[in-house]
Amino acid sequence: MASGVRRIKRLAAATALVTTLAPVLGWTSLAYAQAPAGSKPGERMVVDARELVYDKDNNTVSAVGDVQILYQGRTIEADRVVYDRQSKRVVATGNARITESNGTVITGDRFNLTDDFRDGFIDSLRVVNTDKTRFSAPRAERTDGEVFVFDKGIYTACEPCVDQPERPPFWQVRAARIIHKKAEQMIYYEEARLEFAGVPIAYIPYMSGPDATVKRKTGFLAPKFLNTSALGYGFSLPYFINLAPNYDLTLTPTYLTRQGFLGQAEWRHRFVNGSYNIRAAGIFQQDQKAFLASPFGAGDDKFRGSVETSGKVFLNPRWNFSWDVAAATDRFFFKNYRIRSESITASTYLQESTSTVSLNGQTADAWFDMRGYYFQPLTYYDWQKQQPIVGPVVDYNKRIHKPSMIGGELSFTVNITNLTREAASYKALTPNDQRYLIATPSYSLFDGCAVYQKNQCLVTGLAGSIARATAEVDWRRNFIDPIGQVWTPYASVRADVFSINPNTTKYANTNVATIADPSDEVFGRAMPAVGLMYRFPFIASTSWGTHIIEPVAQVVARPNETNSLRVANEDAQSLVFDDTNLFEWNKFSGYDRVEGGSRANVGLRYSGTFGKEAYANLLVGQSYHLGGRNSYASGDLVNTGLNSGLDTRRSDYVAKAQFQPFKGLLLQAGGRFNESTFETQRADASATFSYKFLSTSIGYSRYEPQPDLGITRRREGLSISQSVSFAQYWSVRGNVLFDLDKYKYDRERYRDALALYQQYPASYSNPIYPNTGPFQTASASVGLRYQDECTIFDVSYSQSYADRQAGSTKDTRTVMFRLELRTLGEISYSQNLGATSTGDGVASSSR
Structure with a gap:
């Protein structure tokens, strides 16, 4: 060593x-x-x-x-x-x-x-x-x-x-x-x-x-880009200020080449028992001509902006108070300046901003909710005076399990609703007359009823002040006899008090006084009911599965519904009779209407399991009006119940079937069929398949006309969507919706336009015959996506085609791009191509 x-x-x-x-x-x-x-x-x-x-x-x-x-x-x-x-x-x-x-x-x-x-x-x-x-x-x-x-x-x-x-x-x-x-x-x-x-x-x-250890820190966030014809090119760079662990401020200045600087700010605050945020946006427009003049746009306004706030406070473990309130200088601001708002509810063509304030309490067997609503339409063809201000709406429900002496379950339900509306809202029973529509610009505000006529117009909303208070108590209990039959007796009593004070003020050619008595009117309604439900499940086991067959019968006895024509039906306008409400004691969707008369509901249920993954379900049934006045044959101001399949002594048949032969494939079909001819009145069918790299679905729906509800055209559509993973991390998707009945409507419009041209050749051009078939595309989209552990890249193109009957007169085409790099940030961009949809308030020269 x-x-x-x-x-x-x-x-x-x-x-x-x-x-x-x-x-x-x-x-x-x-x-x-x-x-x-x-x-x-x-x-x-x-x-x-x-x-x-x-x-x-x-x-x-x-x-x-x-x-x-x-x-x-x-x-x-x-x-x-x-x-x-x-x-x-x-x-x-x-x-x-x-x-x-x-x-x-x-x-x-x-x-x-x-x-x-x-x-x-x-x-x-x-x-x-x-x-x-x-x-x-x-x-x-x-x-x-x-x-x-x-x-x-x-x-x-x-x-x-x-x-x-x-x-x-x-x-x-x-x-x-x-x-x-x-x-x-x-x-x-x-x-x-x-x-x-x-x-x-x-x-x-x-x-x-x-x-990566940071959850909140002051600094710049990912930039955002936008481009529209009315705004020009836009660039925003949000700046996040972490003032404290429980509150912060985000400032988002945006420069728009055509309109100047748009300022946005958001304050967020979280405390021990809740949180809230406040958002504000505003701009002094440089080029007002990019937008239409009032009332079709906000081109007359120099300053435009919005203020929003939402939050929730837990008063104690059972009670909370929440709100979501939005206000804008004009109805077009959110859409024109691409302001993301939690208050906006959207469908393909219709949009509105909904503000609400609520108080909610809940225990294991009771629930209370009180709230108010304010609706602001975001398109010019919706009239603010026809939008109701709703408040308060009070709901209370209390359940008592196994009450002494009677057993079973006892339930108490209370609802109080109050609303006001300045102008009545109408819907025509017949298609709009194109000549009258052109001659009377305000015609569209009343959906074809510029002058109310009882047999030609439905009143979807009554002007004035409307209030209703409802209280109901019901009891039910299950009894199982020695051979397995299940008997469920039912009893209830309900009372309603209405106060209707119609507004006789005239708007355009609309006379509300012809609809209802202009004097204050207070009236009541009582509805006791008794009923019995019977079920007898049969179970069978075979070498290839387990099967349950269950006949179900239900009988309900009640007096006649009263005052259906005096009731301003606000919350029970939607009625779809199908398998989901076949055995409901009251099939109306809200409190303003209540089912009266005696009725029997019968059906047959089947469910089967086959192996570990396969199963099948089936329900077939029908409802019978036994005595008294049929509520579904007694139309109200919006004719709810008519053309529903329940308005005859023997209802239409309803059915629903599901079948999964193996994991990944699910087939579903349901519908309503005429009680005498078995013709299809409503049909919904779908098939979904998913396996490894492939996911696809096909849906088909067909709804026959309901002329008493103002729906004179059959609605039929076919949707196809698919997603394919063609390589590691890569996938492509697409979907298309076909309007299978639109070509008939286009030809009807052609005939109307041709008649106008022949009568007024100097004022109208000769229309072109729509040489189209049943497979007209209503909307379509396609997208490409890459996603791995560190990156998300997505690009898509979507298009919705014009449908004047649905409220859109121009095609909309949008390209969207999104890139997210984990830990670095996200960049997204969307661009409308060509014309935008009608009702956005943008001048045609800007499109």
Whole structure:
């Protein structure tokens, strides 16, 4: 053995050996006996290695072979670790690796560190954080135990390719220097460029962002872009201000090349028992001519803006108070300036902003809700005076399980509704007369009823003040006899009080006084009911499945419904008779109407299971009016109940079937069929299939006309949607909706236009015959998506085609783009192509 060198080889557990001999060797920094300077008292260092080499001449101590050192929660591993006692530096070489206390793993070819492993230089560095983000650099320096400086560094949140780890990740940021300051929780990039698959696509001289440990931090958010004909090109850069852990402010200035600066701000505040936010937006328009003049747009307004607030406060464990309120200077502001609002409810063509305030309480067996509503339409063809202001609406329900003496379940229900409306809302029973529509511009505000006539118009909303209070108590109980029959007796009593004060003010040619008595009217209604439901399930097991067949019968006896024509039906206008409400005691959807007369509902249920994954369900049934006045044959101001399939003594048949032959394929079909001819009145069918890379669905619906409800045209449609994963991380999707009956309506419109042309050839052009077939596209979209562990890329195109009967006179085409890089941010962009939909308030020259 060379002079001054002593070698100690592992004889037993290396840790025990080092612990025993370290004091003898004088290895006070790598041994347990003494921790490095600045350490807390009592902290120990544990060393595990195949061999320890003590060199007195060079004043070094080396650990050689499978070295593992544990200190202050850090673990260092290497083939060889040399400690220079004089410089107090530790040099680790050969498969060097440090695992931090938080799980971060640092690897490199050579570590040159201080004796507490906090600071030093690392060659060929690679850092893998616990959130799977990665840094790498030819050389890096760590100072103060928390600042990493990566020279010629690379950052990515993507995992390396398993088969080709040397291949560049999907995206990475390469910079001259990357500085990670853990105390600030920030990462700074100098002379950075963003690369995709190793190809540079963007150069950024300087940028910074929070590291993955940050949940909230002051700074800029991802930029946003937009482009519309009325606004021009727009760019916004949100700035987030983290004022405190429980409240913050986001400022979003947006520059629009045609309209100037749009300012937006959002305040969020979370406290012990709730949270709320306030959002505001405003702009002084530079080019007002981009928008139509009032009432078809906001071109007359210089300043436009909105204020919104929403929140929820938990008053105690059972009660909470919430609100969602929005107000804008005009109905077009949200759509024109692409303001995202939580209050907006949307369908294909109709949009409105709904503001609501509510108080809610709930226990295990009781529920209370009181709220109010304000509706603001967002298109010019909806009239604000026809929108109701609703409040309060009070709902209360209390259930008592197994009450003494009678058993079963006792339920109490209360509803109070009050609303006001300035102008009555109408709907025509016959299609709009094109000539009258052209001659009378206000005609559309009344949906074809510029002058109310009882047999030609439906009143979808009565002007004036309307109030109703409803209270109901019901009881039911199940009895099972010795042979398995289930008997459920039922009893209820309900009382309603109405107060109707019609408004006789005239708007345009509309005379509300012809609809109802203009004097205040208070009247009541009572509805007791008794009933019995019977079920008798039969169970059979066969070699190929288990089957349950259950005949169901229900009888309800009640007196006649009263005052149906005096009731302003506001909340029970929708009635669809199908399998879901066949056995409902009252099939009306709201409180304003109540089922009267005696009725029997009968049906047959079947359910079967076949193996582990296959099953089938079937329900077929019919309802019979036994006596008294049929409520569904007694129309109200909107003719609810007529053409419903329940307005005859024997109702239409309803049926619903489901069948899953194997996992991934589900077939469903349901409908309503004429009680005498079995002709289809309503039909819905769908098939969905999903297996590995393929997902597809097909849906078909067909609804026959309901002339008493003002629906004179059959509605028939076919939808097809599909998604295919054609490569790892890549998928393509598409869907199309066909209006199978629109071509008939187009030809009817052609005949009307031709008649106008023949009568007024100087005023109208000769229309072109619509040579189209049944498969007319109502809407279509296609999209491409890439998604892996670090990236989401999505681009899509959608188009909705003009349908004047549904409220749209122009096609709408939209392209949307979204790119999200994990930990860096998200960029999204949408662009309308060509004309936009009618009712948006944009001047045609801007489209």
